[in-house]
Amino acid sequence: xxxRLLTLVLCGVMALSLAACGGGNSGGSQPADSGNSGSGGAPxxxxxxxxxxxxxxxxGDWQELAKLYTQETGVEVKVQTAASGQYEATLMSEMAxxxxxxxFQVNGPVGLANWKDYCYDMSGSALAGELASDDFALMDGSSxxxxxxxxxxxxxxxxxxxxxxxxYTMDDIKSFADLKKVAEDITARSGELGFAAFTSAGMDxxxxxxxxxxxxxxxxxxxxxxxxxxxxxxxKGTYLDNYRQIWDLYINNCTxxxxxxxxxxxxxxxxxxxxxxxxxYQNGTWAYGDVADVGEENLGMLPIxxxxxxxxxxxxxTGTENYWCVNKNASPEDIQATLDFMYWCVTSDxxxxxxxxxDHMGFVxxxxxxxxSSNLLVNIANDYVAKGTTSIKWCFPTMPSEExxxxxxxxxxxxxxxxxxxxxxxxxxxxxxxxxxxxxx
Amino acid sequence: xxxxxxxxFPIFLxxxxxxxxxxxxxxxxxxxxxxxxxxxxxxxxxxxxxxxFAKAFQDAEFLHAFLFTSAFTVVTVVLxxxxxxxxxxxxxxxxxxxxxxxxxxxxxxxxxxxxLGYIWQLIFNGILARYDLALKISAKYGFWGLVIVLCxxxxxxxxxxxxxxxxxxxxxxxxxxxxxxxxxxxRLWNVTIPNMMPSITICTFLTLTNGFKLxxxxxxxxxxxxxxxxxxxxxxxxxxxxxxVGYQGVGQAKAVVFFILVVGLxxxxxxxxxxxxxxx
Numbered sequence: 001x002x003x004r005l006l007t008l009v010l011c012g013v014m015a016l017s018l019a020a021c022g023g024g025n026s027g028g029s030q031p032a033d034s035g036n037s038g039s040g041g042a043p044x045x046x047x048x049x050x051x052x053x054x055x056x057x058x059x060g061d062w063q064e065l066a067k068l069y070t071q072e073t074g075v076e077v078k079v080q081t082a083a084s085g086q087y088e089a090t091l092m093s094e095m096a097x098x099x100x101x102x103x104f105q106v107n108g109p110v111g112l113a114n115w116k117d118y119c120y121d122m123s124g125s126a127l128a129g130e131l132a133s134d135d136f137a138l139m140d141g142s143s144x145x146x147x148x149x150x151x152x153x154x155x156x157x158x159x160x161x162x163x164x165x166x167x168y169t170m171d172d173i174k175s176f177a178d179l180k181k182v183a184e185d186i187t188a189r190s191g192e193l194g195f196a197a198f199t200s201a202g203m204d205x206x207x208x209x210x211x212x213x214x215x216x217x218x219x220x221x222x223x224x225x226x227x228x229x230x231x232x233x234x235x236k237g238t239y240l241d242n243y244r245q246i247w248d249l250y251i252n253n254c255t256x257x258x259x260x261x262x263x264x265x266x267x268x269x270x271x272x273x274x275x276x277x278x279x280x281y282q283n284g285t286w287a288y289g290d291v292a293d294v295g296e297e298n299l300g301m302l303p304i305x306x307x308x309x310x311x312x313x314x315x316x317x318t319g320t321e322n323y324w325c326v327n328k329n330a331s332p333e334d335i336q337a338t339l340d341f342m343y344w345c346v347t348s349d350x351x352x353x354x355x356x357x358x359d360h361m362g363f364v365x366x367x368x369x370x371x372x373s374s375n376l377l378v379n380i381a382n383d384y385v386a387k388g389t390t391s392i393k394w395c396f397p398t399m400p401s402e403e404x405x406x407x408x409x410x411x412x413x414x415x416x417x418x419x420x421x422x423x424x425x426x427x428x429x430x431x432x433x434x435x436x437x438x439x440x441x
Numbered sequence: 442x443x444x445x446x447x448x449x450f451p452i453f454l455x456x457x458x459x460x461x462x463x464x465x466x467x468x469x470x471x472x473x474x475x476x477x478x479x480x481x482x483x484x485x486x487x488x489x490x491x492x493x494f495a496k497a498f499q500d501a502e503f504l505h506a507f508l509f510t511s512a513f514t515v516v517t518v519v520l521x522x523x524x525x526x527x528x529x530x531x532x533x534x535x536x537x538x539x540x541x542x543x544x545x546x547x548x549x550x551x552x553x554x555x556x557l558g559y560i561w562q563l564i565f566n567g568i569l570a571r572y573d574l575a576l577k578i579s580a581k582y583g584f585w586g587l588v589i590v591l592c593x594x595x596x597x598x599x600x601x602x603x604x605x606x607x608x609x610x611x612x613x614x615x616x617x618x619x620x621x622x623x624x625x626x627x628r629l630w631n632v633t634i635p636n637m638m639p640s641i642t643i644c645t646f647l648t649l650t651n652g653f654k655l656x657x658x659x660x661x662x663x664x665x666x667x668x669x670x671x672x673x674x675x676x677x678x679x680x681x682x683x684x685x686v687g688y689q690g691v692g693q694a695k696a697v698v699f700f701i702l703v704v705g706l707x708x709x710x711x712x713x714x715x716x717x718x719x720x721x
Contacts, residue, residue, distance in 0.1 A: 089683055096482035114481060114686040203577075205664065262577035262666060263566040403684040410668045417578040417667075426668070441685060 047337030048076040052094055052101035054087050054322060057286065058361045065354045069344060075337050085205060088114075088402075095327075102330040102338040106146055107321040108397020109231070112138055119145035120326040120335055127343045136366035138323045146323030149346070149355075150363040153381035153391075154214055154284030155316040157291060158300040162195055162279045170300050176242075176307035180249055186279060187253040197253040199278040202264030203413040210266075210282055211247070212409035213396050215304065216431070217317060219243040220395045222308045231398040233439050237432040242306040244424055251416045254278065258416045284317075285377040288362060292376070301380045303392070315384045319394025320366070400438035407434055476693040493694035497681075502669055503695060506677035513584065513673065514652030517591050521648045522641070525596045529603035543604065546597035554594070554657025561590045562662050576663065583663040583671035590658050595651065599644045606640030607633070638718040642711065649710055653703050674699055 053062050059081040066077035080101075082090035087105075094101050095118065106112045112119065122128050122137075123144035131137060131147065138146030156179075160170060166186050173179050183197035190196050201211060219239035224230060226238060251258040255272050270290045273281040281291070282304065291299065303314045326338050345351035346367040354360045358374030364381075373379060385391060399405060411430040415423040471483060476493055480486035497503060528546060532539050549557070565576045565586050576582050610633065618628050634641075656675035659665070665672030665680070672680070678699060682692030 092482055092683075092689070096484045110686065117481070257573040259573045259578060260570055260575050263562075263570070263575040401685045403680075406680075406684060407668075410666060413577065414667050417575075438685070441688075 047102075047331065047333030047335070048078070049103060049334070049338045049341045050078045050080070050099065050101045051103040051338075051341075052087075052091055052105075053079055053081040054105050055286075056081055056084050057289065061354055061360045065345070065351065068350055068354075069341060072350075073340075073344075075341065077341060091115075100327055100330065102327050102334045103342065104325055104327065105149075106138070106323050106325055108138065108323065110397060110399065110401065112140055112145055112323070112325075115325065116140050116145060118325070118327055118329060119143070120328040120330075121145065122147060122326060122339070125339055125343075127339060127346065130343070130346055130367045130369065132366050132368055132370070136320070146325045147342075148320040148322060148366050149324050149342075150322050150361075151318060151320050151366050152285050152322075152364070153316045153318040153378070154282070155304055155381075156302040157273070157281045157283055157287070157377070158302055159273065159276065159279050159281075159294055159298055160300045161295075161298040162193075162276060163300075165195075166193055166279065170302070173302055173305075175311040176245065176305040179302070179305050180245075183249055183253045183280070195276060196255040196272075196278045197280055198250050198255070199269040199272040199281045200254050200256050200264040201247075201250045201261055201282075201416070202266060202269050203262045203409060203416065204265040207264065207266035207269055208409045208413075209405070211250075211412055212405045213399070214284075214317070215246065215250075215282065216243065216399075216405075216408060217394060217396045218246075218304055218306050218308075218392065219431075220398075221317075221392050222306075224393075224395055225309070230395075234436040235432055237428060239306070239308050240428055240431060242308050243431075244427075246304065246306045247412065247415075248419070250282070251419075258419070261416045262413045285362075285364070285375060285381060288358070288375045288377045296376050299376055299380075301377060301384075303384075303389070310390070313389050315389030315391040316381050317392040317394060318381065318385075321394060321397050400435055401441070404430075404434055404438045472693060473697060476690065476697045478693075479687065479690050481689065489690065493690040494698070496688075496691045497694045497698060500681075500691075500695075502672070503674075503677055503681075505669070506672050506674045509584075509671065510653055510655070510673045510675075513587060513655065514649060516588055517595075517652045518645060518648045520588065520592050521595050521599055522644055524592065525599035525644065526603050526637075528596065528600045529607055532600070533604055533607045543601070546600055548597065549594045550598040552594075555661045557590055557594055558658045558661025561586065561593075561658075565662075577666035580667060580670035583666065586662055587655070587658060587671065590662060591652070591655065594658075595648065599648065602640050602644055603637070606637045610636045635717075638714065642714040642718065645710055645714055646707060650703055650707055653699075653706070674702075 049066075051062065051066070053059060059079070062079045062081070066079045069075065069077050080094075088111075091101070091104055095104075104115075106115050106119075119140065121143040123142070125144075127147060128137065128144055136148040136151075137144050138148070158170065163169065163182075166182070166189070168182050173182055186193060186195070186197040202208070203211070219237070219242060220235065222242075223236060223238045224232070227236075251261060254261075255277050256264065269281060269283075270287070272278050273291055274293050276294075280302075283291075301316060303311075303316050305311050305314060324342060326335055326342075328335075330338070345355060346365060347369050352365075352369050352371050355363050355365055356371035356373060358376075362373060362375035362378065364370060364373060364378055373382075408427070408430045411423075411427040415427050475483060475486055477488060477490060478486035478493075479489045532542055536542070562576060565582070569575055569582070574582070576586055614632050614636070615628055618632050623631065654675055655673050656679070659671070659673045659676045660679070663671040665676055669677075674695075678692050678695045680692075681695055682689050
């Protein structure tokens with residue numbers, strides 16, 4: 001009898017202690033000093049790094065880089081990558097663990113609002129000193145909560161060989177009117193040419209962000225510019241008609257019927273572009289690896305013209321939605337180790353090679369040590385800047401919520417299947433009315 | 442023998458009980474508490490009272506999801522049970538190849554919901570594409586698509602339960618009825634079905650709760666498109682949790698409401714069908 005009782009009690013204790021594992025994390029531990037002595041070579045520190053990576057396409061490179069850092073300094077670096085589209089969900093569960101990520105990322109002001117209580121203030125750190133400009137820091141009041149680690153550019157990627165086959169050159173397209181003329185001409189002759197103007201504007205979850213987020217950035221950007229603001233509680237939708245024009249152009253001049261777009265994926269679009277079924281493909285510098293098969297000499301990039309502003313001087317869309325944040329609740333040693341690792345990544349030869357080289361991640365980084373890129377699309381983007389065009393800023397980090405984007409995406413899909421004014425009114429509501437509603441939530 | 446069972450039961454019961462506590466009881470209690478909190482991660486929560494529930498009930502999409510799920514559950518409960526019962530009847534009639542049919546019909550149940558959802562999405566879109574249509578452009582396609590997927594997945598499982606039930610009905614009952622001059626329909630209604638009530642109770646309970654809990658298939662087949670019109674309750678809760686800053690607590694509150702709803706309905710149904718069961 002006694003023994004039995006003992007067994008039961010032991011079982012109970014085991015259960016409780018396991019359950020309690022999840023409940024620790026009192027938080028609030030602060031490291032003494034944020035300044036650090038920085039780069040490699042130092043003897044093994046006591047802390048370790050756990051990086052929750054956002055970009056699946058760079059997972060392999062981060063793993064290798066982490067290994068190299070461990071070899072060089074003895075500090076353990078664990079890199080884990082969330083599945084595409086699952087970053088927030090993964091972060092939420094990882095952060096609840098005792099071994100929480102010490103290094104994670106947010107996508108801008110809206111993402112920061114969610115995680116600001118977890119962000120360590122990096123102002124004055126050696127890493128902050130390496131930033132090429134303070135514009136790339138994400139501030140929460142006076143606290144430097146995030147630091148951008150990659151600058152990206154998107155536009156319309158062009159297969160110039162096919163464009164030539166259709167009888168045009170890149171110089172023929174300088175405005176929305178030109179783009180529309182060329183695209184509609186290609187559509188009219190697609191039977192004879194054997195290709196379409198645009199790749200399918202897929203609205204599957206793997207591709208819809210190109211339109212509900214990236215394309216939607218243009219009307220938002222131009223409205224912010226016209227009003228001289230950088231964020232707003234209530235968007236007016238001044239340039240929604242232009243958004244409709246470009247969306248109409250995309251969906252009615254692509255490789256498939258507009259009713260099929262809801263089922264088209266990101267891979268479909270890439271495949272169509274690479275197998276020369278279409279001339280234009282809206283995407284960004286990160287997609288270079290996907291489209292490189294077309295051949296360097298056949299690749300070009302156009303700004304996304306929507307028929308607003310000074311189109312002759314319009315550049316590509318350049319910005320970032322990737323900000324590194326350090327977990328404030330990690331132990332002081334881990335915070336220090338994380339800051340050292342980040343500093344090493346953007347200053348050491350190995351780190352820069354991995355971050356910037358086209359053979360590895362191919363990033364443009366907003367740090368002083370940035371190397372010249374071997375990513376063709378990045379170089380095209382640089383050419384645009386060198387020509388003196390005005391880059392379109394990324395305003396989509398100010399979008400009110402994921403919910404706002406999702407609702408807009410659904411409305412765009414419904415409109416694509418049945419292009420009536422009534423359905424566009426739904427898009428307008430999703431864009432304008434829902435902006436105010438979501439911002440106030 | 443009995444004594445040693447008494448002595449050693451904690452060893453046999455312990456591990457499972459422990460797993461049950463860790464995997465079910467603790468998360469459940471945490472979930473109840475979190476529904477009253479504002480939180481980002483589940484271990485770092487601030488108590489806010491019932492405001493999450495207020496927000497949950499103000500959400501028109503939650504109501505729509507409830508109606509969608511209810512309609513879906515009614516349709517699938519009827520379809521799955523009627524078809525599974527019919528198939529079970531056929532496969533207990535000494536048809537040649539009975540075992541092969543039973544195995545084949547049961548197999549879809551071994552595939553996970555997410556996989557099924559994506560595979561069927563390809564199938565449906567492949568067919569609809571011939572008419573320049575796609576699954577996600579109309580709520581009607583989405584609804585019936587989900588019905589087909591769930592039926593395909595569950596009919597085989599319910600069929601096995603029904604077959605077991607049919608085989609346990611003593612043959613002399615039917616024989617006696619036949620001698621008394623009962624026709625096939627009369628025998629079905631007055632002999633077979635009353636004797637099958639325990640199986641019907643189980644199958645109705647399973648299909649009812651599965652209909653309400655539908656998640657994987659919903660997520661992968663339609664993801665709620667178009668415009669959230671095919672978003673079921675479980676998917677709505679999931680989306681609430683992740684789609685908006687600071688709405689984790691509201692999603693949790695919805696989950697508690699959902700739990701009460703499903704338990705309530707399940708108990709009601711058990712009570713109703715149990716009362717029809719007969720003793721042999």
